[in-house]
Amino acid sequence: MYLAPVLFIFIPILASLVVYLFKNKFATYMLFVSQLALFIIFFLYLRALQTSPELSLIVFGGWDERFAISFFNDRLSLILIGLTIFIMTMVLLYTFKTNQKEINFLFFLMFLQGIFLGLLQTNDLFNLFVFVELMTVIVTILIAYKKTNHSFTAAIYYLLLNAVGAIFFLIGIILIYYVYGSINIQYLIQNMNLHSDENLIKLAFVLMMSGISIKAAFFPLFTWLPRAHSVAQTSISALLSGLIVKGALYMFIRIYLEMFSKANYNMSEFFFYLGAITAILGVVFALSQNNLKQILAYHTVSQIGIILMGLASASELSYIGGLMHIFNHAFFKSLLFLGVGLVIYGYQTKKVYAIRGVFKSMPWTSILLIIGMLSITGAPLFNGFISKTLIKYDFKDDFFKMALFTVVNIGTVTSFIKFSQILYGPKVAVLKQNNLTQLISMSLLGIGCIFIGIFYISIGQLVFNTDLSYVKIFDVRQWIEYFTYIFIGMIIYVYVVKKDFKPFKILRELSVTFENANYMFILYMVFISLLMFFR
Amino acid sequence: MLIKRITIILLLSFVLYLFIISIANLSDIYNSAGKDFFADNGFYDTGSLNLVTAIYLDYRLFDSLFEAGILLITVSGIMWISEYNILTKNAPLMLDKQKTSELFITFSRLLYPIMFLFGIYIITNGHLSPGGGFQGGAIVATAVLILYYIDISKSMDVNKLLNIEKILFILLVSIAFISLLTRNEVFTNFVPLDGSTELKSIYLILLNLIIGTKVAIGLIAIFTVFLKEGR
């Protein structure tokens, strides 16, 4: 059990290499064996951590802790490790029959799982950089896997923008090493306040935050996300939206909320308003799109904004809300993407206005899609409601912030009313795949959504170690609030969105070129440095 | 258009100004804890005179494993992206179309063994003089690539190169794990701490050779795929 963090990384990598070297159809069944082994080791490790908590830190080579690489697991990383193993198993189940002969695809997918599990556990800044770059390269190859025109464009846009972000993160690392003498994250968390007034450390903060903001898709820098998530294959889109973006948010929590917490930089208000702008812009763009996958991709941007609003707040419950929304978002966004993949395959088109009658033609898929839609809009009894209510806790007395949050919620509801138009209509002949594993994986995700929505108090106590009884799902006011949102959303939809006015056409065709994306990156960096240095 | 360029230059000069005022007192805030630790303990812990090799083969071996891994992934990715459906093994390479001069071919024939030997020297002496696995691997790759100019009809089978590379990666990870049995710590030298310097350098030479071969094969494979792409 001492070596469990190392086994998390090397079991998927070894499985991927074995699948590649023996190009045999039966070797691919071994992937499920490896996933089962990961689950078992994870639960045994959790049990061992409760009795002997010194197992959470491993120093490789036994050298002095400040100068060697180490792994550190606390509650945050363990939650995300469990989420990763679960979502990867679901994606493997979904894509198994169609991709069983595609040895390269399974090789890259399993390697990605190993690298992502390494990123969540590492305690060394440069090791974090190496894992981030590895993840960028593998995700580029997976986006370009289908080899169509648009996938190559999306892949190179993603690669160059994220490479620039990672290099700026690296420049911040050397500035910190020069002043502190060590790049161990836990050591820096405890000793950050010794030198945090130096100009050099403020510059390091600016550079590292700019690099992380590109990868986490904050306001001016999210232009790579809709492109990449909508042209990839369905299983890769679900994985990207559900999991890979959360890696960047994990880095944000570690670097900003933990490492720079003792240096009094007072940037929380800035990040809160940045999250609000991201959320509102994501919803406005989503309302104007007609392509099913692009609507879901823009919704990922807006949910990241909501998570940022929760993480950047001062109170503990809002932070737990943001963390829980990371967890819930993985569940319902993957469910929506996987379901939409089946719909697109059945109807052979991606436009919202051309698809009708899903409820009568594919009943089980449409029930699962309805579960996903109710979760993302925050209906009581589903998991989105829990996390959104927790995030609202911090500013329940502040009228302006509450108004911003309500605007985002109404926009989300409107956009999913537009999305749900595909369900109505008579029965149409569709191409069916008759693939049981796909339905099993989607049903497990849907059951997970409902389960978290109902049993949230015990989950809060067990997983997050907090008392979540602030959230009441049978409170009449919450139900009235939700139905008011639906009512306002329907009015906006019928009178504004359906008529398809000129501004929506302009927004739909807006595409930011690569030079403009870099121009906005420079503006963002200058803006943060103005706030840091001259306040 | 010109306005945009001028604004970009102004913004970037503002960032440069911030950098200049940040490094005003550079020598005062230097924390030499890292440098002192490596200078004092580097030789006694790892057995190599070259401290840079000591860092990437013993203190931070974990980074080097994944650096080998990124080369593996990139070569497989480039191979997948450029696959054509017809047999690529018999495809003529792009250099057929140009006529390389006779002078160049003769000098390459002279230089090839010298470069190859120099690369192997740098790989094996990584722990005593500047050099190491990564640097020597790049030199060996350049030496083998000169072969393409000498004799164009011979080309390497990229699939076999990829398989060899993956087996080398598994071998590298296994050697890194051996230290668990002998010293009860992962990812470090398998000779115990009080062993002699000669025994410790067995591990260093072995790892340098494997890393050098891996890097050389990876770079040769990338170049071969690019040459075949342009036919």
Add this chain to the structure above:
Amino acid sequence: MNPILSFIVILIGVFGLATSKNIIKSIFCVSIIEVGTILLFLNFGMYEGGSIPILNSIGIEIVDPLPQAIMITTIIIGSTITSLGLMLSVKIFHHYGSIEWKTVLKRDI
């Protein structure tokens, strides 16, 4: 003086990224930023009058070996990004016929 020059190289790369209309130019600007970063690291690890970090005799001041070891990894990572980008741009040229950002970024509506 030397760290400032390395930072100017990095900023030249960023300027190139923000004004390039060609995919290959963007890839090379990323490579320029990476070279500037390597120079910056080596400058920050340097010590006036120090010697190379190879212990020929104990007692001479050496420069910091950690940035140099980190840079070995970074050089390889930079070269892999460049080669992956170049292979993708070769395929884009085969499919689209041009390698300008404007023609390639048409939306998939």
